[in-house]
Amino acid sequence: MARVIVSTAINVTYELTLLCQIKGSLQGVGEILVESLFNSVDPYMRAYTRQLPTGVTMIGEGCGRVIESKSSDFPVGTVIMGRYGWCTHTVLDTKSKDPMNVIRKAPADYPKDLPQSLLLGAVGMPGMTALLGLTKLCEPKEGETVFVNGAAGAVGSIVGQVAKIKGCRAVGSAGSDAKVAWLKELGFDAAFNYKTVSSLDAALKEGAPNGIDCYFDNVGADFSSTVLNHMNLFGRMAICGSISTYNDKEPAKGPYPFMTILSKQMTVTGFIVTRWLNEWPKGMTQMVQWIKAGKIKYREHVTEGFENMPKAFIGMLVGENTGKAVVKL
Amino acid sequence: MARVIVSTAINVTYELTLLCQIKGSLQGVGEILVESLFNSVDPYMRAYTRQLPTGVTMIGEGCGRVIESKSSDFPVGTVIMGRYGWCTHTVLDTKSKDPMNVIRKAPADYPKDLPQSLLLGAVGMPGMTALLGLTKLCEPKEGETVFVNGAAGAVGSIVGQVAKIKGCRAVGSAGSDAKVAWLKELGFDAAFNYKTVSSLDAALKEGAPNGIDCYFDNVGADFSSTVLNHMNLFGRMAICGSISTYNDKEPAKGPYPFMTILSKQMTVTGFIVTRWLNEWPKGMTQMVQWIKAGKIKYREHVTEGFENMPKAFIGMLVGENTGKAVVKL
Known part of the structure; x- marks a missing residue:
């Protein structure tokens, strides 16, 4: 666990808590340990962080790979998308009924030649x-x-x-x-x-x-x-x-x-x-089709390294990115 | 035609043109001569009068009785509702296709014990x-x-x-x-x-x-x-x-x-x-039913005399009325 004080380029000082959960034994049936591949930085996070107490894991979407599993639906190696916040590793409960914390698998037909980071962008x-x-x-x-x-x-x-x-x-x-x-x-x-x-x-x-x-x-x-x-x-x-x-x-x-x-x-x-969560799967399939057909183009602004998440976040807020800003872990 | 300068209690001076069309011979098939029974004064007219040139008939709904007719659908004696403006008598073209100027008959089942002025209020x-x-x-x-x-x-x-x-x-x-x-x-x-x-x-x-x-x-x-x-x-x-x-x-x-x-x-x-004009007939029937069943109650604030329309209008704008403000001709 590392606490970082960030002074942004937009003259607001606040704290972000970066939570790194260590690989360990899972407690309950349905739990998975996820290693994050990409974390997302999005404008809405700025509005939400104003209400977020210091010491709480910073919110946000990520996509990651299951590295330990007590769920037959999510075996080791599965690529998932979730709203698990800014962390490198996290334990998720695949049985959770909280609609805001749905854990999704990448679409079964997700093309191998598309970057997984699109699961946080055009397909996310x-x-x-x-x-x-x-x-x-x-x-x-x-x-x-x-x-x-x-x-x-x-x-x-x-x-x-x-x-x-x-x-x-x-x-x-x-x-x-x-x-x-x-x-x-x-x-x-x-x-x-x-x-x-x-x-x-x-x-x-x-x-x-x-x-x-x-x-x-x-x-x-x-x-x-x-x-x-x-x-x-x-x-x-x-x-x-x-x-x-x-x-x-x-x-x-x-x-x-x-x-x-x-x-x-x-x-x-x-x-x-999130008001249309049940329509995401159909929408994701649609977006993949349009991307494959060349009807939807995308750009990504990729920052490398978990430690650069605050920098990536602030850069996105001041407009440094063209297209989707993501952090590659 | 009488032009009246009205200085309102709300510190705005403007002109209203009161157009009195004289009973005369109708020109075309489908035309009817209507004698207004009640004219309406409504808040929205204030917004519209700001753009209305002087000399134009003041806008508004009325309900009236056909006193001359060249339309078999609207024989003499028919009670109609229309957006014919502030006037005592008017010639209307029942064949007009202008959706904003639909001429409606009072509902066929309109109870005889309800005042016709409700056609400008709860049923209008x-x-x-x-x-x-x-x-x-x-x-x-x-x-x-x-x-x-x-x-x-x-x-x-x-x-x-x-x-x-x-x-x-x-x-x-x-x-x-x-x-x-x-x-x-x-x-x-x-x-x-x-x-x-x-x-x-x-x-x-x-x-x-x-x-x-x-x-x-x-x-x-x-x-x-x-x-x-x-x-x-x-x-x-x-x-x-x-x-x-x-x-x-x-x-x-x-x-x-x-x-x-x-x-x-x-x-x-x-x-x-007016965006739902085609749903008015069903809505009017519904309102009559609710009024007859005692589920909808109403009050009317009736001003007597065409010459008192400006006074009634301004009174309504400053809140003198409880319930619907109408002018009885």
Whole structure:
């Protein structure tokens, strides 16, 4: 067990507890000892860590290999995905009924030529967030315009590509010209660097000349307030994240959106992808198919070494990654 | 044609045009000449009048009697409901395909002992707004808590009673003690005068100790911002109106609700009841049944005389009415 004090580049100091469980004898039937292969760093963790007491294992998804087993369903060598937090080794109870801590095997047909780290990205939680959030809440229809911010991230990059598969115009924003160039490679119809455009309004007007029907939001606050002015009648907004506000000490303020939501008869839904846990297997199979067919492309930003997890986490929060940020153990 | 300059009690000056069409010979097949029996005054008109050019007939629902007819479907004597604006007489085209200007007959089984003015209230647009808005967007489930503001108004009073029919706890706010007393007569489980409570937070905590699952909003802005803090996980908010903001010159500001909507996985939908026009007939029949069965009670605030429409309108906006405000011609 090692406790690390991390002073982030975003001027917030907090503690992370890195728990390394030692290989040992398993206690109960159904238990497995997992050696983590990849640990995930995702924006939502920043929101959650604000409430996490010091001394508790940092939360997060990982994918790992079973190295000891008292479960016939999960023999030694099985690759699993789980929400087991930041650790190198962990004992998991495969009989647990907690829906938030489901232990999944990699899909039986998972291609050998795809990296296992995708189980934390396009084929894992961020991929399901993009696929299920967009299709279930925004219900994009052919010919409609989908806008996503944080578009070069693990979730946003999938949102735009699924929008293209659904026959929509995909528009995205990101924080660097290199990211914008990648979005265009991915097939986004329009993409812009929100840090350098003359105004967000002008960029949205140019990128979405017919208005926005579906808004997949990863950013929140002022950014969303501006996007709302570009929404069409009966527009749908799915709130996935609010990364611009995770470090705010006071809630950000601005014009209330209620009258705009009313006059445009919009639907705005906040979601966490665990609400559709039973639909993940089907979604994962879909994502593998699209990746194999070349319809979904991905990038990964891989940091090596468990000891670099805080660095990888902070780097992701300040936008160093293009595509999914993962740590290889 | 008479033009009237109205200086409202709410410090806004605007012009209303009162159009009186004279009885005359009808031009085309399908046309009917209608003598208005009751004209409606509703909060939403205030929002719309801000964009209405001077000289245009003021918008609004009415119910009237056919006094000349070139339509075999609408013979002389038929009672109709329509969105024909503020006028004593009007020529309507029953063949019009404009969904916003549907001319409806009173339901065939409309009881003779119910006032025709209910066609502008519980059995008309406000009743459909309450019934369809609540059931379709909030989907209240037995045992849940429904909160509605403007609860003693034409819409709010029905929302609370439908919530009770659905087996929910109904909580309402209104702007006078007399209105609050009426809400308790209607069967609201809790009701409070928002003008005199020590704080809205405290009143909501007391009225909805288990939190709010469904929020039917007629008020908007700061009021909604406070209510959001009392919403439960997976709460539903239906935005029907925003009466607190209709006179604002600048949009009201406050904390953005996006992060709250996300963390509570809420769904927020703005709506105008015309989106469900084809469901009105069934809804109207339902309301008549509930009224006859004593499950839905109503009050009307009747102003006499077409010339008093502006006065009735402003009175309704400042809260003089309990129940539905109508003008009897």
